Structures are given as C-alpha cells and as structure tokens.
Amino acid sequence: MLRRMIVKEWKEKLDLVIFALAVLLLFSLAFSVYAKDPDTLDLLVSTLLLIFPPLFGLLLGASGFASEFQDGAWAYLFSRPVRKWKIWITKYLSLLSILFVVLLLFALLTRWHPALELAFDTFNFPLAGEKISFGILAYILPLLLFTTAFSFSILSEKTHVIAFLGPLIWILLQIAVTRAVFPLLAREMVSSGFSLIALMSFLVPLSMALASVLTLGRADFSQPKRRAWTFTKFAAVYVLASIGLVALFGLASGRLLKERYIYNLEARNSALYFATEKGFFRFDSAEGRTDKLTRHPSLWGHMSVGGDKVAFVTYHFSGRWRGFTELRTMNSDGTEDRPLVSTENQESPFYGGFIHPVCLSPRGERLAFIARHVPKTTSEELWLINSDGSGLKGYDLGIRDAEYYLLVGFGGSDRVLFLLCTEKIRPGSQDRRAGARLLRVNLESGEVEMLADQIRRPYVASMPSATRPSGADYIAYIQYDEAASKEILTILDPETLERIQVFPESSVSAFRWDKSGNKLAFLTADSRLGVFSMSENKLIQIKELAGYDLRWPSQALEWMADGRFLLRKLGGEVSHLCLLDANLTEQRTIPFPFSTYYASRILSAGKYAIVENTEKHELWGVDLMTDKWLRIY
Amino acid sequence: MSELLRVTGLRKSFGRHLVFDDLNMKLDPGRVYGLLGLNGEGKTTLIRILLGVIPADGGNIRYKDHPVSFRSATYKEEVGYIPEDPFFFSGMRVGELLDFNAAFYRRWDGRRAEDLLKRFSLDRKARIRTLSRGMKLRLEMAVGLAAKPELLVLDDPTSGLDVPTRYDFLQDIIRELADSGTTILFSTHLVHELERIVDHLFILHRGRLILDEEHETVKNSIRRVRLAFPGEPPQTLGIDGVLCEARDGQRWEAVIYPWSEEKKRKIEGLSLTALDIEPLTLEDIFRSFVAR
Numbered sequence: 001m002l003r004r005m006i007v008k009e010w011k012e013k014l015d016l017v018i019f020a021l022a023v024l025l026l027f028s029l030a031f032s033v034y035a036k037d038p039d040t041l042d043l044l045v046s047t048l049l050l051i052f053p054p055l056f057g058l059l060l061g062a063s064g065f066a067s068e069f070q071d072g073a074w075a076y077l078f079s080r081p082v083r084k085w086k087i088w089i090t091k092y093l094s095l096l097s098i099l100f101v102v103l104l105l106f107a108l109l110t111r112w113h114p115a116l117e118l119a120f121d122t123f124n125f126p127l128a129g130e131k132i133s134f135g136i137l138a139y140i141l142p143l144l145l146f147t148t149a150f151s152f153s154i155l156s157e158k159t160h161v162i163a164f165l166g167p168l169i170w171i172l173l174q175i176a177v178t179r180a181v182f183p184l185l186a187r188e189m190v191s192s193g194f195s196l197i198a199l200m201s202f203l204v205p206l207s208m209a210l211a212s213v214l215t216l217g218r219a220d221f222s223q224p225k226r227r228a229w230t231f232t233k234f235a236a237v238y239v240l241a242s243i244g245l246v247a248l249f250g251l252a253s254g255r256l257l258k259e260r261y262i263y264n265l266e267a268r269n270s271a272l273y274f275a276t277e278k279g280f281f282r283f284d285s286a287e288g289r290t291d292k293l294t295r296h297p298s299l300w301g302h303m304s305v306g307g308d309k310v311a312f313v314t315y316h317f318s319g320r321w322r323g324f325t326e327l328r329t330m331n332s333d334g335t336e337d338r339p340l341v342s343t344e345n346q347e348s349p350f351y352g353g354f355i356h357p358v359c360l361s362p363r364g365e366r367l368a369f370i371a372r373h374v375p376k377t378t379s380e381e382l383w384l385i386n387s388d389g390s391g392l393k394g395y396d397l398g399i400r401d402a403e404y405y406l407l408v409g410f411g412g413s414d415r416v417l418f419l420l421c422t423e424k425i426r427p428g429s430q431d432r433r434a435g436a437r438l439l440r441v442n443l444e445s446g447e448v449e450m451l452a453d454q455i456r457r458p459y460v461a462s463m464p465s466a467t468r469p470s471g472a473d474y475i476a477y478i479q480y481d482e483a484a485s486k487e488i489l490t491i492l493d494p495e496t497l498e499r500i501q502v503f504p505e506s507s508v509s510a511f512r513w514d515k516s517g518n519k520l521a522f523l524t525a526d527s528r529l530g531v532f533s534m535s536e537n538k539l540i541q542i543k544e545l546a547g548y549d550l551r552w553p554s555q556a557l558e559w560m561a562d563g564r565f566l567l568r569k570l571g572g573e574v575s576h577l578c579l580l581d582a583n584l585t586e587q588r589t590i591p592f593p594f595s596t597y598y599a600s601r602i603l604s605a606g607k608y609a610i611v612e613n614t615e616k617h618e619l620w621g622v623d624l625m626t627d628k629w630l631r632i633y
Numbered sequence: 634m635s636e637l638l639r640v641t642g643l644r645k646s647f648g649r650h651l652v653f654d655d656l657n658m659k660l661d662p663g664r665v666y667g668l669l670g671l672n673g674e675g676k677t678t679l680i681r682i683l684l685g686v687i688p689a690d691g692g693n694i695r696y697k698d699h700p701v702s703f704r705s706a707t708y709k710e711e712v713g714y715i716p717e718d719p720f721f722f723s724g725m726r727v728g729e730l731l732d733f734n735a736a737f738y739r740r741w742d743g744r745r746a747e748d749l750l751k752r753f754s755l756d757r758k759a760r761i762r763t764l765s766r767g768m769k770l771r772l773e774m775a776v777g778l779a780a781k782p783e784l785l786v787l788d789d790p791t792s793g794l795d796v797p798t799r800y801d802f803l804q805d806i807i808r809e810l811a812d813s814g815t816t817i818l819f820s821t822h823l824v825h826e827l828e829r830i831v832d833h834l835f836i837l838h839r840g841r842l843i844l845d846e847e848h849e850t851v852k853n854s855i856r857r858v859r860l861a862f863p864g865e866p867p868q869t870l871g872i873d874g875v876l877c878e879a880r881d882g883q884r885w886e887a888v889i890y891p892w893s894e895e896k897k898r899k900i901e902g903l904s905l906t907a908l909d910i911e912p913l914t915l916e917d918i919f920r921s922f923v924a925r
Contacts, residue, residue: 008725008733011725079686080709081709081738082706082737217703
C-alpha cells in the first residue's frame with residue numbers, strides 16, 4: 001500500500017517537485033555567475049536557505065489531503081479496507097519521501113557547488129540568545145512546517161489557507177506556550193529557555209499530527225465544521241499535554257542540572273574559583289573550605305578573577321519570557337557584590353544584548369567585556385569599565401562578522417587589551433584554513449592592531465597570570481605554520497613584536513605558564529613534555545611521556561606553585577594523579593577517588609591538587625601533604 | 634450463515650437535522666436489495682455509514698454476525714462500493730487505479746480486472762479525467778468486481794447515464810452478479826430500473842424505513858382501484874390500508890396495501906357504475922408509499 005501511495009503522491013505532486021527543481025537550478029546558475037562576488041553570494045545563499053526548504057515543506061504539507069478533497073476522493077479512500085490512521089501514515093510517509101528527495105538535492109547543491117563550500121557551515125543567526133544553525137533551518141524547520149501543515153490539511157482543500165494557517169497557529173502556540181510556561185519556571189530554570197523552545201517546536205507539530213490522525217479516525221468528513229471542532233478538541237488536549245511536558249522538563253532539568261555542571265575553574269592566589277549551575281564558589285586551599293560567593297545564578301559560568309575581585313555574568317528572569325543578563329563584580333570573598341551593567345534597561349547601550357566574555361585586569365581595577373547581539377545601537381562591541389562602575393567606554397573593533405571573541409588579558413599597565421577574534425568565513429571565501437587573529441586594542445586611543453593570525457586552539461592562548469618582574473608582557477599561543485604543516489607554540493613580545501618559536505620540531509597541543517610567569521611547560525602532539533625558560537630564553541627540558549593520559553591536552557597538565565608538575569595516568573579502571581618533580585621525574589602517584597573513563601580536568605591551588613570528575617560533575621581536591629582527598633563540590 | 638448484514642437502531646443527524654433514527658435493516662446473502670427514497674432522504678448517508686466512510690451517531694452494525702464500526706476495516710475486504718459520483722483520483726490512469734486498489738484488497742483478482750477492462754472496452758492507459766461518466770461507471774464496476782465482493786453497494790450509479798448504458802449495466806452486470814451469489818444493495822431514485830432485478834425493497838422516507846418487504850410480496854399485495862359511483866362517493870369506504878387516494882366528481886381512485894380478497898369482495902359489494910382493479914409497477918408502488 002505504501003508503495004502505491006508513494007507512486008500516487010509523486011505523480012500528484014510532480015508539478016511541485018518540478019517547480020522545486022527549477023528553483024534549485026536557477027539558484028545553482030546564480031551561484032556560478034556570482035561565485036566571485038561574496039556580497040551577492042551571501043544574499044543568494046541566505047535567500048535560498050531561508051525561503052526554499054521551509055516554503056517547500058510548508059506547501060508540500062499543506063497540499064497533503066488536497067487531492068482527496070478536490071475529487072471527493074476522501075470517501076472513496078475511506079471505503080477501502082484500510083484503517084484510517086494507516087491512510088494518514090502512508091500519505092505522510094509518501095509526501096515525506098518527496099520532501100526527503102528535494103532536500104537531498106538541495107543538500108547536494110549546497111554541499112557540492114564549488115562556490116558554496118563553506119557558506120552553510122557558518123550560517124547562523126541569533127534567536128533567544130542562541131544561534132540557529134544551517135542544519136536546523138535547512139532540514140529540521142522544513143520537516144516541522146511540513147508536519148504541521150500536513151496535519152492541518154485534513155481540514156480544508158484550500159492549500160493556500162492551510163499554508164498560511166498552519167505555521168501561523170504553530171507560531172502563536174509557540175509564543176503562547178513560552179509566555180505561559182517560562183514565568184512559571186523562572187525560579188527553577190537557570191539556563192537559557194532555548195531548549196524548551198526547541199522542545200516545544202517539536203511537540204506542537206507532534207500534537208497537531210496526533211490530533212490530525214485521531215480526527216481522521218473519528219470525525220465525520222462530510223461535515224467540515226464538526227471535523228474542525230473534533231480536530232480542535234484533540235489538538236487542545238495534546239497541546240496542553242505538551243505544555244505540561246515542557247514544564248516538567250524545564251523543572252526537572254533545572255533541578256537536575258543546576259547543581260551539576262561545572263562551567264569554569266580559575267585558580268588564583270591559592271584559591272580556586274569555580275562557577276556551576278548553582279552559582280559562584282571559592283575554595284580556600286589554606287582552610288580547605290568552600291564558600292558560595294553570591295546568591296546570583298551563573299550564566300554558563302562566565303567569570304573572571306583579577307586581583308581581589310571577581311567579575312561575573314548572571315541572568316535574571318524579568319517575568320517575561322526573556323530575561324536579562326547582568327555584569328557584576330564582587331570582592332573575592334563575596335562581599336561588595338554590585339551590578340555594573342545590565343541588558344534590562346532600555347536606555348542602556350546593551351539593552352536586549354548579550355555579555356560575554358569578560359576579563360578583569362591583573363589588579364582587578366578595570367574590566368573589559370564584549371557585548372554582542374545588541375539590537376538597536378552600535379558597532380562598539382568591546383567595552384571597558386572600572387570595577388567601581390565608572391568610566392564606561394566602548395570600542396569599535398572594526399571586525400565584520402566576528403564569530404566569537406576571547407579576551408586574553410590586559411597589558412601595558414592596563415592601557416592595552418589583547419584579544420582573539422575569529423571571523424565568520426563568508427561564502428566564496430578562499431581562506432579555508434583561517435584561524436583566530438590576535439588583536440591589541442589601545443584602550444586610550446581605541447586603535448586596534450593585528451599582531452598575529454592563523455592561531456589554533458585559541459582558548460589556550462594566554463599571558464602569565466603573575467606580573468613579571470621586568471614588567472614586560474608576553475603572550476603565548478599556538479600558530480599554524482603552513483609551510484611546515486605544524487601548530488607551533490609561539491611567544492610574542494607585543495612591544496617589540498619579537499616572536500619565539502618554542503619547539504618548532506613538533507606540533508604543540510597545550511601549554512601552561514608557571515605561577516611566576518617565567519617558565520612555560522608544553523605538551524606536544526607526539527607526547528612530549530617540554531619546559532621553556534623566559535629568563536634563559538631557551539628550552540631547558542624536554543622529555544618523552546609514556547603511560548600518561550594526554551586526552552583533553554589543555555587540561556592534562558598543571559604546574560604546582562613549587563615548580564612541580566601534575567599529570568594524569570590511566571591505571572585500570574581508576575586514573576591516577578601523578579606528581580613530577582622539576583626534572584620531570586615521576587615522584588609519586590595518587591589514585592583518583594572515583595572511576596571514570598572520561599578525561600578529568602586538573603588544576604592546582606595552594607597545597608591542593610584539584611581534579612574535576614567531568615562525568616559526574618564533581619570537584620575533588622587532594623592535600624599533597626597528606627594525600628587525603630576532599631570533596632569540594 | 635443466515636444473514637450477511639444487520640443494522641439495529643441506527644441514528645444519524647447533521648447538526649439539528651435528523652436524517653434517520655432507530656433504523657433497522659437486514660441483508661441476506663445472494664439477494665438484490667433495492668433502497669428507494671426521494672432525493673435527500675438519507676440513502677447516501679446510510680450507505681456511507683455502512684461502508685465506514687462516515688460515523689453514525691448511534692446504533693449497531695453487524696457484518697456476518699461480527700460488530701463493525703467506523704474504524705473497522707477488515708469487513709470492507711468483502712464489500713464493494715460504487716458511489717453516485719465516481720470520485721477517483723482523476724489524475725490517475727485506468728491501470729494505475731486498478732493497481733492502487735489491488736494494494737488494498739487481499740482477494741483482488743488481477744486477471745478478472747483485466748478481463749473486465751476488455752469487456753468494458755477500457756484502455757488501461759487512458760486518463761480517468763478523460764473518461765465519460767458511463768466509462769467511469771464501468772471502471773468503478775471493474776474495481777468493485779475485481780475485489781470479488783460478497784456485498785456490493787451501489788449508490789445511485791446509473792443516475793445521469795443514457796438509457797442504453799443504464800440498460801446494459803443493469804441487465805448485464807447486476808443480474809450476473811446476483812446470479813453468482815453476490816449480495817447487492819442498490820440505491821436509486823430511478824425506481825423503474827430495479828423492476829426487473831430487485832428481490833427485496835427498502836423505502837427510506839422521512840427518517841424511517843417505511844417499507845421493508847420482498848418485492849414479489851409487495852407486488853402481489855398492492856392494488857390500485859378505480860371506482861365510479863352513481864352519485865357523490867362516500868366519505869369513507871371503511872377499508873384500511875389506503876396509501877393514497879384521489880376524488881374527481883363521481884370517481885374515486887386509491888392504492889391499497891395490503892391488498893386482500895376480503896377487501897376485493899367488500900369493494901365489489903358496493904353500488905358502483907365502474908370498477909377497475911390493477912397491479913402497480915415498482916415506480917407506482919414507490920410513489921404511493923412516499924405520497925402517504
């Protein structure tokens with residue numbers, strides 16, 4: 001039956017398929033013609049992506065039962081010896097096969113067209129503080145619209161009415177549900193409501209589909225009003241059930257997740273600062289005690305520690321379905337918690353936007369942050385403010401289509417800021433291996449200067465946490481050397497622009513400054529551990545590593561304050577923490593207090609070595625004087 | 634098996650309009666049933682309920698002593714349906730429609746379908762929308778018969794057909810089917826068509842089955858009498874079962890059901906100048922019942 005139905009539907013919808021193919025062909029030609037014109041290509045790509053798949057899904061779904069209505073053939077079909085829900089399912093699957101083939105052709109065009117190689121990977125636009133990716137727009141949204149419109153198509157033979165009403169009702173339901181549910185969850189829900197919107201986006205079409213199947217199986221199709229009423233009743237029941245499900249999910253995820261995820265860990269001055277779903281905490285290694293620093297919830301753990309200050313981003317529900325973010329500072333003991341800027345106030349240049357990342361100066365006197373997705377104002381993305389709330393100043397970085405920023409740190413006695421930026425790769429771009437760029441911003445003149453590009457693993461780029469005696473700034477990063485096809489650890493002196501390639505023989509996967517900022521330890525991709533001395537300006541140690549757990553390399557190595565190293569070692573089911581002396585000789589191993597196959601993050605704070613159980617979201621610390629483990633979180 | 638289909642207490646309304654209430658009927662195997670009624674009396678609605686096309690508001694339907702409902706599908710394997718307006722998927726070709734239907738029926742006889750196409754001079758490749766109404770009807774017949782139904786339900790299929798086509802259809806197909814043991818429920822408002830083929834009569838009128846009787850029995854027990862009196866006819870003759878009557882001066886005409894010898898003797902005993910007693914055609918029978 002399915003095969004016959006597929007044949008029938010393909011024949012009936014052939015005109016729609018031909019139209020779709022013609023559109024794809026036209027766009028394909030247009031892509032070729034404008035292959036070297038990124039602006040036009042960008043426009044064409046956006047147009048095709050935003051319009052074609054959703055509209056095709058919508059029209060195809062809306063025409064679902066049109067032929068049955070137009071020919072009065074619904075009665076013919078219903079008189080056949082087949083259950084009505086089977087008719088619905090086979091028809092749905094038959095039309096789905098058409099959608100699948102057209103989207104496959106669309107995918108082939110967009111993936112294989114030489115002018116579009118990278119265009120779609122980078123197509124994002126913000127929604128509710130998140131980004132919708134190409135895959136969702138091109139495949140998921142058409143499927144949802146198709147399902148919704150198909151479900152409605154049992155109500156009328158007027159395809160245009162269904163094509164209009166279907167998504168309209170879907171969108172209205174989405175808005176109604178989010179407005180109704182979000183405030184209820186506001187206290188419990190600590191992360192973005194995007195997951196709930198996404199869940200509802202699936203549940204609404206599913207509700208419509210179930211209502212449609214049941215209506216087909218129970219309603220009198222010779223009476224349109226009664227049919228519509230039956231559908232409405234079923235749809236209302238399922239939508240209410242969906243709202244309940246979303247609410248339960250929101251509450252459950254809030255309860256389950258908020259005490260689990262550990263977003264951010266920073267060790268400074270013998271203390272460990274960390275942010276979880278529940279808030280911001282400080283572990284004092286001298287006293288072995290953990291304190292919650294503030295009652296404010298964390299927004300994905302965005303925080304920065306500098307001097308005796310902690311800056312952090314928090315999120316508040318404002319009673320509406322979208323809340324607002326707030327940038328706050330406090331002393332490192334949690335006192336003097338105060339807001340600096342907020343996205344709530346309509347007069348604020350950050351109104352409706354998003355604040356991330358943040359970076360405190362080494363002494364905690366100044367604070368830089370990036371404000372993005374600000375709808376109404378300004379090309380200024382980098383902002384500076386004193387930690388007492390004064391001196392707010394914006395900077396236009398002049399970077400078109402920035403993908404994301406990472407703030408590396410302040411330099412030049414807080415007069416300059418170093419940051420990394422990744423630019424969105426645009427359609428037609430030939431720079432296929434473009435990496436992040438290192439920028440220096442003069443915070444007094446606003447001048448922006450590019451210091452390096454082709455930076456890989458940008459999240460490990462860093463400056464020493466301690467101010468060096470000489471007062472000079474150094475930035476270490478991993479840069480791709482195209483000639484050697486290697487990722488080289490590079491140290492840059494921003495004053496002289498002198499560069500040191502630390503170990504050009506091998507690609508480097510991670511590195512760490514020591515606490516004094518004089519030495520740099522690194523791990524190579526071929527499992528070697530090396531140490532570079534800034535004062536001696538040479539590689540002072542290099543050693544092959546065997547038997548160590550070098551997964552998640554940026555978190556696999558840590559300096560202790562006394563110059564010893566921490567590494568992980570796999571040993572059966574339980575991993576071990578390994579302590580290496582300054583000569584890279586293993587001193588002793590301490591088994592983890594938990595078993596996991598995941599790579600654990602390691603840090604040091606004072607006399608404690610800290611291990612994060614990334615599987616169970618726990619923090620453990622071991623006092624290296626007594627080898628006793630302490631559950632920190 | 635004593636009965637093929639039994640309907641008990643069936644009720645259906647469209648909004649406030651009651652189509653029928655407490656409707657009861659029974660179909661036995663191998664017989665031809667005529668379902669008669671004026672336009673809009675609910676014949677199509679009744680058939681659609683029997684076929685599970687629309688739901689009833691109440692009542693029970695049993696097929697071969699098994700209950701069936703709006704959601705049942707299995708019994709339809711044995712039930713063929715030829716609707717009033719042959720609604721197909723008009724974009725299909727003749728052969729595609731046969732193939733499409735073959736997927737639904739386990740008892741589908743492909744060879745028989747091809748034979749019927751030849752017999753009805755139907756081209757497998759012809760588009761359905763290009764066929765005349767008569768050809769569409771033949772195509773429906775081919776579909777209905779290839780499924781080898783035990784019950785064939787025809788909903789006024791000959792309305793709008795020219796006379797020779799109707800004659801062929803009724804004479805050749807329906808009688809042949811009936812002879813082969815297929816039960817037929819034939820709904821029509823062109824009553825005279827059923828005269829030669831129908832075994833049992835249902836007349837649906839004002840939401841009730843006002844007649845549920847064997848055709849032969851009805852024919853034998855209904856008479857039209859025409860009387861002429863020497864003076865004014867009396868107000869009443871004292872005879873029950875007068876379905877309809879008409880007076881014209883000294884003349885009086887009536888249809889009497891049930892007819893009996895006793896009633897005949899009573900009439901013959903009256904003082905009359907003329908007396909004429911005659912049987913009725915099926916069309917007259919129908920008109921007499923619905924005129925009541």
